[in-house]
Amino acid sequence: GAGVSQSPSNKVTEKGKDVELRCDPISGHTALYWYRQSLGQGLEFLIYFQGNSAPDKSGLPSDRFSAERTGGSVSTLTIQRTQQEDSAVYLCASEDRAYGNTIYFGEGSWLTVV
Amino acid sequence: AQKVTQAQTEISVVEKEDVTLDCVYETRDTTYYLFWYKQPPSGELVFLIRRNSFDEQNEISGRYSWNFQKSTSSFNFTITASQVVDSAVYFCAPRGGAASKLTFGTGTRLQVTL
Numbered sequence: 001g002a003g004v005s006q007s008p009s010n011k012v013t014e015k016g017k018d019v020e021l022r023c024d025p026i027s028g029h030t031a032l033y034w035y036r037q038s039l040g041q042g043l044e045f046l047i048y049f050q051g052n053s054a055p056d057k058s059g060l061p062s063d064r065f066s067a068e069r070t071g072g073s074v075s076t077l078t079i080q081r082t083q084q085e086d087s088a089v090y091l092c093a094s095e096d097r098a099y100g101n102t103i104y105f106g107e108g109s110w111l112t113v114v
Numbered sequence: 115a116q117k118v119t120q121a122q123t124e125i126s127v128v129e130k131e132d133v134t135l136d137c138v139y140e141t142r143d144t145t146y147y148l149f150w151y152k153q154p155p156s157g158e159l160v161f162l163i164r165r166n167s168f169d170e171q172n173e174i175s176g177r178y179s180w181n182f183q184k185s186t187s188s189f190n191f192t193i194t195a196s197q198v199v200d201s202a203v204y205f206c207a208p209r210g211g212a213a214s215k216l217t218f219g220t221g222t223r224l225q226v227t228l
Contacts, residue, residue: 033215043159043205043218056215089157101147101209103216105159 002026004106006092012112013082021077021109025094032075033095033103034067038088046090049075082113116141116208120219127196127226134192135222137206141187143167147209148182148189149216154202162204165189196226 005024013019025032034046045059049069060066064083069075079086089108095101117140127133139148150162163175165182172181177197181190189208193200203223207216 035218042220043216045215045217048215059215091159093159102161102164103149104161105151107156107158110157 004092004094004104006090006106006109008109009107010110010112012114015084015113016081018078018080019082019111021079021090021092021111023075023077023092023094023106025073025075025092026096026104029094029096029104030072031095031097031103032069033093034075034077035091035093035105036088037091037108038085041088043091046077079111082111084113087111087113116143116146116210116217118206118208118217118219120204120206120222122222123220124223124225127224129198129226129228130195131226132192132194133196133224133226134190135204135206135224137189137191137219139187139189139206139208141208141210143210149207149209150180150189150191151205151207151218152202153205153221159205163191193224196224198226198228200224201226 007022032049036044047067048056051072052069064080067077089110091108093103093105095103119138146167148165152160170182177194179192203221205221206219209216
């Protein structure tokens with residue numbers, strides 16, 4: 001019955017390494033979103049899943065970024081060969097269409113690339 | 115696509131004052147939704163209110179109220195008798211339809227002091 005769960009909550013990684021961020025949406029929610037919030041920047045859309053497919057991945061900033069969702073539930077956002085500009089909070093959100101279009105966010109994964 | 119302007123970057127009020135946060139949006143969709151989210155220092159985005167474009171009735175929910183004016187594309191949010199715990203960044207976010215993403219404004223930082 002919990003909200004959107006994200007892990008890790010904090011991650012420090014060295015430039016050039018790959019990272020995986022995980023999102024566990026609210027049980028039964030069919031839609032899942034990834035957003036990014038950089039220091040001093042607004043909230044930037046990355047990708048949207050409906051079930052396991054991604055009808056809108058227009059916000060992924062480069063081919064180093066990818067995401068998948070399996071079983072219509074958990075999603076993983078992968079950043080390859082991390083750069084310092086990837087440092088941000090990565091927020092995941094989910095939505096239950098049956099309850100009419102309210103999107104609920106997790107607490108975010110804080111990524112720092114050093 | 116949607117666009118949103120939150121002209122107030124930062125607002126400071128003394129506790130118990132009323133405060134209104136402004137939001138002006140642009141959309142080409144005939145049906146759309148409007149949201150307000152709160153982001154306290156902990157970082158999580160907390161859903162506050164949602165409004166459908168076809169329902170311009172303004173409501174009050176506890177200390178929160180909103181004024182939706184379709185003619186001027188504004189969706190302003192008011193906190194009555196503000197409290198220190200209301201200190202946060204507030205985001206207005208329009209959404210074009212059931213399958214589209216939220217588009218966030220740059221946010222308004224509200225500081226409530228004693």
